[in-house]
Each structure stands twice: as C-alpha cells, then as structure tokens.
Amino acid sequence: xxxxxxxxxxxxLDGYIDSNVGGYTGDGYANTDSxxxxxxxxxxQVANTGQYSIK
Numbered sequence: 001x002x003x004x005x006x007x008x009x010x011x012x013l014d015g016y017i018d019s020n021v022g023g024y025t026g027d028g029y030a031n032t033d034s035x036x037x038x039x040x041x042x043x044x045q046v047a048n049t050g051q052y053s054i055k
Contacts, residue, residue, distance in 0.1 A: 003042050005030055014038035 003009040004026030005017045015038070019028035032038050046052060 003044075009042050009044060011041040011043050013040040 002025070006027045013030045013032055015030060015032035017028040018031035021029070030040050032040065
C-alpha cells in the first residue's frame, strides 16, 4: 500500500507538500522543515496485532 500526500492515511507534516522536483507520485512530496523533532504523521489500520515494516 502506498499512502500519498493529501489522501486517506496521510495526516500531517512539519513542512509542506511540494512539487518543484520531479520523481514523485501523487500530488507531490513531503518537503519537511529542517531540524530535530520534525515529523510526518500517517494513520494506518492493520488486520492483526503484530510487527510490521514501513518502507
């Protein structure tokens, strides 16, 4: 599953959605602010309890 910016599952980011550099899919890419503690937030649901990898 791919979670695109501005679609279900994408919650927030410290920065903005940008599109001035090619190679992205969806509306653009998450251009985060520089610094310690900045983040991108997603909301996901899984069918079973366990460990999952996110790439």
